[in-house]
Amino acid sequence: MNSYCLATYRCYDEKADFHKKALGIAVGLTVGSWTELPEAQKAQMEKHLGKVISVEVHEPASSDSALERYADIQIAYPDVNYSRDIPALLVTVFGKLSMDGKIKLIDLSFSSDFLSGFPGPKFGMKGVRDLLGVHDRPLLMSIFKSVVGYELPALREQFYLQAAGGVDLIKDDEILFENPLTPLEKRIEVCMEAAAQASKETGQKLLYAVNLTGPTFQLAEQAKKAIRAGANALLFNVLAYGFDVLHALSSDPEITIPIMAHPAMAGAVYPSPHYGMSASVLLGKLMRLAGADIVLFPSPYGSVVMPREENLAIKHALLTEDLRKDYLYGESSIEPRLAASFPVPSAGIHPGLVPLILRDFGGDVIVNAGGGIHGHPMGTIAGGQAFRQAIDATLKDQSLRDYASTHPELQKAIDTWGIKE
Numbered sequence: 001m002n003s004y005c006l007a008t009y010r011c012y013d014e015k016a017d018f019h020k021k022a023l024g025i026a027v028g029l030t031v032g033s034w035t036e037l038p039e040a041q042k043a044q045m046e047k048h049l050g051k052v053i054s055v056e057v058h059e060p061a062s063s064d065s066a067l068e069r070y071a072d073i074q075i076a077y078p079d080v081n082y083s084r085d086i087p088a089l090l091v092t093v094f095g096k097l098s099m100d101g102k103i104k105l106i107d108l109s110f111s112s113d114f115l116s117g118f119p120g121p122k123f124g125m126k127g128v129r130d131l132l133g134v135h136d137r138p139l140l141m142s143i144f145k146s147v148v149g150y151e152l153p154a155l156r157e158q159f160y161l162q163a164a165g166g167v168d169l170i171k172d173d174e175i176l177f178e179n180p181l182t183p184l185e186k187r188i189e190v191c192m193e194a195a196a197q198a199s200k201e202t203g204q205k206l207l208y209a210v211n212l213t214g215p216t217f218q219l220a221e222q223a224k225k226a227i228r229a230g231a232n233a234l235l236f237n238v239l240a241y242g243f244d245v246l247h248a249l250s251s252d253p254e255i256t257i258p259i260m261a262h263p264a265m266a267g268a269v270y271p272s273p274h275y276g277m278s279a280s281v282l283l284g285k286l287m288r289l290a291g292a293d294i295v296l297f298p299s300p301y302g303s304v305v306m307p308r309e310e311n312l313a314i315k316h317a318l319l320t321e322d323l324r325k326d327y328l329y330g331e332s333s334i335e336p337r338l339a340a341s342f343p344v345p346s347a348g349i350h351p352g353l354v355p356l357i358l359r360d361f362g363g364d365v366i367v368n369a370g371g372g373i374h375g376h377p378m379g380t381i382a383g384g385q386a387f388r389q390a391i392d393a394t395l396k397d398q399s400l401r402d403y404a405s406t407h408p409e410l411q412k413a414i415d416t417w418g419i420k421e
């Protein structure tokens with residue numbers, strides 16, 4: 001029996017016949033031509049032919065010239081046409097088509113057979129919590145800032161100050177590549193030393209996501225070198241390398257530490273209403289499928305913003321347990337399984353935004369800040385403490401203002417950045 005993956009597109013056009021357009025996609029991206037084929041060949045090609053599943057046309061009210069005419073089109077693509085990897089699927093469903101007018105890939109679902117080729121996150125949200133021994137609150141992550149051009153002692157000091165403030169994870173800045181001042185193995189050595197020092201004082205465990213960089217074909221070896229040097233997490237610029245590289249790393253049995261996906265370059269793909277891929281496909285479904293344990297993306301509230309509905313759609317794609325409903329297309333007797341990826345809404349986050357983030361994500365979130373920690377007027381340690389206090393206040397259902405009256409670090413953060421209601 002044939003199995004299919006399903007692509008959903010939003011296509012804008014003032015006057016197109018969307019049913020004809022849909023048929024053109026289904027045929028054009030699979031067998032190329034259909035009606036011209038002799039009957040005998042049709043029988044042979046049938047299993048390769050894409051199918052139009054639905055076309056929903058949205059005509060704007062003639063009185064509203066601001067609204068555009070569009071259609072949501074669903075096409076099912078036969079698995080037999082592509083190998084079981086993300087590049088093959090993406091080139092099939094949105095290769096040439098991505099350049100053909102105002103059309104955006106807004107959703108993807110996968111056949112059971114396709115899904116079965118993806119083990120997903122090795123650790124996922126639960127595994128990351130288990131490593132840290134923290135199960136009862138959102139986690140807090142800090143980002144190294146000002147690292148390019150600095151030497152190891154400066155990095156060690158910055159790492160220690162972040163760790164001593166009570167954060168659970170520290171990540172490299174994504175622009176820190178292999179360099180002579182702070183090479184990977186040395187960086188790991190001094191940062192893990194600083195982590196151990198801070199751990200004695202805070203009693204907390206800590207994950208340090210070191211940036212995995214370099215030529216694609218050396219990445220797996222570089223990751224193993226990092227593990228041998230003592231790394232306990234990896235940061236990875238997924239979109240610069242491609243989802244298949246993440247898939248290869250996450251499914252490598254010798255890469256035994258969590259992988260954190262950075263969204264660098266995502267802005268070239270998801271923000272337009274007319275072009276590219278939706279944020280929930282790019283930073284949600286495909287990241288989880290390819291095996292990211294932790295996924296960063298912009299929040300609706302900080303310095304790099306994304307609409308709240310899109311943020312919640314990413315959250316849903318990363319966390320949903322109902323894979324039958326949200327990931328699977330077609331029947332399956334096998335229960336689809338993918339561990340949840342930990343969501344990390346980021347960029348320009350400060351303690352005054354914590355109540356909004358926890359309102360949207362509940363406890364299933366990593367609160368993440370760079371400038372919002374290092375920029376604290378009382379210093380980096382106080383920056384971490386202010387965030388932990390904001391999280392505690394929100395979990396206790398207390399207002400940040402009330403809680404700040406007995407917590408000077410939080411008070412100072414609020415004086416500096418305010419509270420967003």
Ligand SMILES: CSCCC(=O)C(=O)COP(=O)(O)O
Nearest residue numbers: 297298346347348369370371
């Ligand atoms: C756009 S999500 C990535 C966030 C990130 O990597 C970062 O460095 C944010 O730093 P900030 O100082 O804005 O917290």
